[in-house]
Amino acid sequence: MTTTAFARDQWYVAAYSQEVGDALLARTVLGEPLVLYRTGAGGVVALADRCVHRRFPLSLSHRDGDRIVCGYHGFTYDPGGTCVAVPGQTRIPRTARVPSFPIAEQDSLVWVWIGDPGRADPAAIPRAPWLDAPGWTTVRGMEPLAARYGLLVDNLLDLSHETYLHGGYIGTPEVAQTPITTEVDEDAGVVHVQRRMKDVECPPFYAKSTGIAGRIDRWQDIEYHPPCLYLLHSRIAPTDVEPGPDGDDSGACHAEIAYAITPETETTTLDFWMVARDFALDDENVSQYLAESNRAVVLQDVVALNALERVIAAEPDGYQELSINIDTGGLAARRLLAKLIGR
Amino acid sequence: MSATRYRIAWTPGSDSLVGTCHCGAEHTADDPVRMWQWLLAHPDHPGDRHELGIVRDDTGAYR
Numbered sequence: 001m002t003t004t005a006f007a008r009d010q011w012y013v014a015a016y017s018q019e020v021g022d023a024l025l026a027r028t029v030l031g032e033p034l035v036l037y038r039t040g041a042g043g044v045v046a047l048a049d050r051c052v053h054r055r056f057p058l059s060l061s062h063r064d065g066d067r068i069v070c071g072y073h074g075f076t077y078d079p080g081g082t083c084v085a086v087p088g089q090t091r092i093p094r095t096a097r098v099p100s101f102p103i104a105e106q107d108s109l110v111w112v113w114i115g116d117p118g119r120a121d122p123a124a125i126p127r128a129p130w131l132d133a134p135g136w137t138t139v140r141g142m143e144p145l146a147a148r149y150g151l152l153v154d155n156l157l158d159l160s161h162e163t164y165l166h167g168g169y170i171g172t173p174e175v176a177q178t179p180i181t182t183e184v185d186e187d188a189g190v191v192h193v194q195r196r197m198k199d200v201e202c203p204p205f206y207a208k209s210t211g212i213a214g215r216i217d218r219w220q221d222i223e224y225h226p227p228c229l230y231l232l233h234s235r236i237a238p239t240d241v242e243p244g245p246d247g248d249d250s251g252a253c254h255a256e257i258a259y260a261i262t263p264e265t266e267t268t269t270l271d272f273w274m275v276a277r278d279f280a281l282d283d284e285n286v287s288q289y290l291a292e293s294n295r296a297v298v299l300q301d302v303v304a305l306n307a308l309e310r311v312i313a314a315e316p317d318g319y320q321e322l323s324i325n326i327d328t329g330g331l332a333a334r335r336l337l338a339k340l341i342g343r
Numbered sequence: 344m345s346a347t348r349y350r351i352a353w354t355p356g357s358d359s360l361v362g363t364c365h366c367g368a369e370h371t372a373d374d375p376v377r378m379w380q381w382l383l384a385h386p387d388h389p390g391d392r393h394e395l396g397i398v399r400d401d402t403g404a405y406r
Contacts, residue, residue: 180353182351183349183351184349187347301354307367325358325373327375328351
């Protein structure tokens with residue numbers, strides 16, 4: 001079973017803050033074509049990307065101050081989506097408006113609410129403060145997936161695949177060999193998967209970026225906030241360097257890996273990936289290495305998940321998967337997603 | 344453990360999963376699908392809770 005339906009009445013990452021500026025940015029989220037831009041006052045606007053007149057994409061149009069002027073016949077919309085001018089006549093039809101979508105900008109991410117606007121509560125958006133905080137340096141990117149978002153959820157909740165798909169970057173034999181602990185906080189709607197590796201090989205991704213030579217203790221603590229935000233708290237330290245009794249963990253390196261899993265259509269996904277670190281903060285070579293390496297890892301996932309999507313599209317109904325211990329967290333994530341969809 | 348938390352620990356060196364419900368009931372299995380079914384059956388966990396000596400208290404929670 002894989003998840004194909006959408007969970008509406010939820011917040012989704014539509015873009016990085018740095019992507020939204022004066023230009024008109026087209027993004028599709030849960031099958032809703034959106035146009036995004038930033039007003040003169042600095043706020044982000046998201047409108048339906050379709051002129052009410054003859055459906056022309058507003059993202060292919062141009063701006064007049066904070067307004068969008070349709071590039072086909074000049075219908076002009078304010079940031080709330082109300083049409084304020086039409087060509088050749090003074091009367092503006094009462095129905096001349098495009099839907100606007102609630103937006104919240106937080107931790108360098110632009111979140112859009114897809115669903116009933118009256119239920120949009122920005123306080124419900126999960127946090128990832130290190131993406132935009134002093135003491136951290138972040139590299140990021142976005143890769144489109146020709147695969148349903150549920151496949152990316154499965155992928156990220158079971159990191160044993162690192163051993164087989166991402167050898168040479170982040171995969172080592174111990175990842176697949178180390179037992180996991182899974183917890184589900186039912187009220188918060190969060191899945192936690194913890195893998196603590198002791199005295200293991202350091203993969204190139206961390207050896208080259210942290211400079212740690214030799215064996216390491218490696219922690220992978222996953223926190224998945226369905227439907228969109230996935231956080232991997234990664235701790236890398238020379239073997240036997242433990243956090244102090246006061247919680248001081250300055251002897252270790254920390255990488256906060258985040259993914260925003262945004263369904264674009266039923267069978268395509270926006271895969272936003274971010275790597276924040278608390279080491280080598282100003283080292284441009286490390287930034288470049290981590291950006292290139294993580295993108296390479298994501299592209300390996302893209303190839304694998306796109307292939308899986310083609311397999312699923314061609315298979316007969318009722319195919320039965322097999323799940324083993326490593327799937328404990330993925331099964332929990334699927335259940336919480338199903339709960340959100342059924343709400 | 345929080346009042347709403349389910350936990351499944353994979354016992355190192357084995358294929359066994361140990362599930363702990365927020366009511367305190369525990370179960371051992373070697374299949375995650377069956378383990379989740381058992382946990383999510385709360386408060387009516389099937390099978391071995393009596394063998395484990397787990398009983399309901401006055402609030403209905405297993406102790």
